Amino acid sequence: MPATGTGGMVVTNHPLGSAAGFEILAAGGNAVDAAVSALFALCVVEPMMVGIAGGGIMHLRDADGRHLIVDALAHAPAAAHPGIYTPVSDAPPDYMETKDRRSALGPSAVAVPGNLAGWCDTHRRFGRLPLGDVLAPAIRFAERGFAITHYLAGAIGENADDLARDGAISTLLMPDGVPLAPGDRLVQGDFAETLRIVARQGAAALHGGELGAALAERIATGGEDAGWLTLDDLRRYLPREREPIVGSYRGHQVFGPPPPASSGVHVTQMLNIVEGRDVGAMGFGTPDTLHLIAEAIRIGFEDRRAASGDPEFVDIDVEKLVSKDYARQCEARLRRRGGPGSASGEGRESADTTHVTVADRDGLVVSATHTINGLFGAKFVVPGTGIIPNNYMMNFDPHPGKALSVQPGKRVPTSMAPMMVLKDGRIRWALGLPGGLRIFPSAFQAIVNLIDHGMDVQSAIEAPRIWTEGQELEIEPALRPMQSELTRRGHLVKPVPHVGGGMNAIEFAADGAMTGAACWRADGTVAALGGGLTKAGIRFWPDRTPPVAG
Secondary structure: OOEEEOOEEEEEOOHHHHHHHHHHHHOOOOHHHHHHHHHHHHHHHOOOOOOOOOEEEEEEEOOOOOEEEEEEOOEOOOOOOOOOOOEOOOOOOOOOOEHHHOOOOOHHHOOEOOHHHHHHHHHHHHOOOOHHHHHHHHHHHHHHOEEOOHHHHHHHHHOHHHHOOOHHHHHHHOHHHOOOOOOOEEOOHHHHHHHHHHHHHHHHHOOOOHHHHHHHHHHHOOHHHOOOOOHHHHHHOOOEEEOOEEEEEOOEEEEEOOOOEOHHHHHHHHHHHHOOOOHHHHOOOOHHHHHHHHHHHHHHHHHHHHOOOOOOOOOOOHHHHOOHHHHHHHHOOOOOOOOOOOOOOOOOOOOOOEEEEEEEOOOOEEEEEEEOOOOOOOOOOEOOOOEOOOOHHHHOEOOOOOOOEOOOOOEOOEOOOOEEEEEOOEEEEEEEOOOHHHHHHHHHHHHHHHHOOOOOHHHHHHOOOEEOOOOEEEEOHHHHHHHHHHHHOOOEEEEOOOOOOOOEEEEEOOOOOEEEEEOOOOOOEEEEEOOOOOOOOOOOOOOOOOOOOO
């Protein structure tokens, strides 16, 4: 259910993540303090999704209306090169797979992480409370433990065989060889101590300090599975500050991350493509609307495959892709009948991510998406630290000579979409979600729901979604009545339980009220801070003594 408040808002995909951010707001922290606290807490309670040795993107809007993108994405180590993996196939569906799964599992799968550096640097620049205060909820959850959710228990069970390969992670998540069940208590004493070290030393603890040394040693001692990440890689890592992509749609301004993220460019492009049609009059969930949305998504993916990646390694004509003139050219690519089009097995992203959306009473807003890539990342724990590293190397093309081939320092494209929408210079909505390749098309659909269909924020993020990369058209259960008509129009329809992950969002009213919403596709929870500041000179119970408890 949505919640409304004027003192601040925290929305995450786990109740304890939202509780951590709410605690920090209530203690006088700002939105950056609360967002960073929530992300650290999620490292504890969603260890399958996010960690300090992962990567992601944070989108900030300050009280003066300035937008900033913090790129904390992981990148390839300095010793990596295009031939480090042996691909198992030159064609889909196994195009991205590598021999012995070395790009996805174990020390050889770990890229240079950016989460901790990004969080600590952003907190240092914009936070209000001491870092130790911000970390306190996460330390408490790790040290005292928490009851694991069905979601976490399911992830452990699904990955039990891979987790059993590493003694440290199997001891933590599968004591005596039995996966933890819903309601079991998970205590992470080593990780609690790691977070205390971070509270004292900041990001330097991992990026050159004792935690980094432990990670680098584990990477180097993987035997045949040893990786390329070194302590020097960790020392040299720097988050990047980037300017957002700014598009327009029916009098609104849409802000999103630039490359290596796809969302800013291709959400803008897809909105431009459908802007020429009266989508509101076409109706939500009708065959005409679904066909148009599917075609816009297909075109977006076609152009993403043609030009996407780290802008330091790949030339991307952003100005062209986001222009209204180019959208008019794209309209000629809209087909009257759907069906499979051009597609490629190149490129992949894990759907296992987390997202937080936070705002405070002073106008600071944060939308942030972060991950360790696959479920439980590289599926091992660094001994004595509780750290679960990422497996971001699986997102590189294992074939040399390709746009996404491994190169030192290269960041991998991401679909992460921490978005914000404004009207007449005033923020209206901030939103985001997990879900890999389905993230930015889902964000696109939510924006259309809000602007064209006039939905309230809860309805907009929960509304049924579709997705296609150019082949099958995925539809959620609520759209099953449209399956026969979409099939008649040429689409290869594939019903799925859900498209993308749990979106969460905040809507901003002109009077300062904020409404937070989290959808059914995750364990999303809204925490709203209400009330206001007591005015000087006000007396309570003026005609009688205050009531006495008991």
